[in-house]
Amino acid sequence: MLNHVSKSFGKGDSQVTALRDIRFSVEEGEYVAIMGESGAGKSTLLNIIATLETATGGQIALNNQDLSKLKEKEKAAFRRQHLGFVFQNFNLLDTFNNRDNIFLPLVLNKVSHKEMEKRLEPLAKELEIEQLLDRYPYEISGGQKQRVAAARALITNPDLLLADEPTGALDSQNTKRLLVLFDRVNRQGQTILMVTHSSQAASYANRTLFIKDGIIYHELYRGDMSQKDYAKKISDSMTVLTAE
Numbered sequence: 001m002l003n004h005v006s007k008s009f010g011k012g013d014s015q016v017t018a019l020r021d022i023r024f025s026v027e028e029g030e031y032v033a034i035m036g037e038s039g040a041g042k043s044t045l046l047n048i049i050a051t052l053e054t055a056t057g058g059q060i061a062l063n064n065q066d067l068s069k070l071k072e073k074e075k076a077a078f079r080r081q082h083l084g085f086v087f088q089n090f091n092l093l094d095t096f097n098n099r100d101n102i103f104l105p106l107v108l109n110k111v112s113h114k115e116m117e118k119r120l121e122p123l124a125k126e127l128e129i130e131q132l133l134d135r136y137p138y139e140i141s142g143g144q145k146q147r148v149a150a151a152r153a154l155i156t157n158p159d160l161l162l163a164d165e166p167t168g169a170l171d172s173q174n175t176k177r178l179l180v181l182f183d184r185v186n187r188q189g190q191t192i193l194m195v196t197h198s199s200q201a202a203s204y205a206n207r208t209l210f211i212k213d214g215i216i217y218h219e220l221y222r223g224d225m226s227q228k229d230y231a232k233k234i235s236d237s238m239t240v241l242t243a244e
């Protein structure tokens, strides 16, 4: 839940206001996409929810916990325990094999090795990465890397999966595959908030928020629209948004 959230960078004449008076809630089990032109404030918004940046004003709460009140150390623990991240550039560590990359958040949460293996098995099957676990990130393709990154994000059973342009570096086939995967985990109850430039990606979500100049300018629910119609509506809204 975000209430009147604002964010400025810098001071005086060089001050940039990235977000102003942002208000919205994501319900448990929802899949929400955030769209907007470059510089609109999408990544800033995601980073604030991720506790990686601090808002200049307003309140942000996850599960009724006020994130702005957390100290630095508590923020790191909060991220590990409640959030999963998928980034455009995968952010896998080349010095660890894929299995250990996926286990990393659990190691930090001091989960037993047996429990890690138990959680990995169904996830690796679902993501079709079973054959890749002993390889290193530099030995696999971009699409495979993103599926490993998704496993790393999901293995902690996060309350919220945050994805920043997760398909930005993928070809159309791997994009589709990742979106189908996100759709499936959402149907299984995973809450997702995804920043994207792609109407096709956003059309998988239940709701799309459009950001312009740091404010939520428009919102579209999918309802019972077909995915194709919804993608068209999102793309039309983006055209209007960029023209105004």
Ligand SMILES: Nc1ncnc2c1ncn2[C@@H]1O[C@H](COP(=O)(O)OP(=O)(O)OP(=O)(O)O)[C@@H](O)[C@H]1O
Binding pocket: 009, 010, 016, 017, 018, 036, 037, 038, 039, 040, 041, 042, 043, 044, 045
């Ligand atoms: N650390 C920072 N210091 C100063 N200004 C910043 C900083 N981070 C972002 N901004 C500014 O805040 C505004 C919003 O940036 P943000 O990265 O959130 O946009 P975005 O919508 O994610 O863009 P893109 O789609 O290009 O990634 C921009 O004007 C940007 O220049």
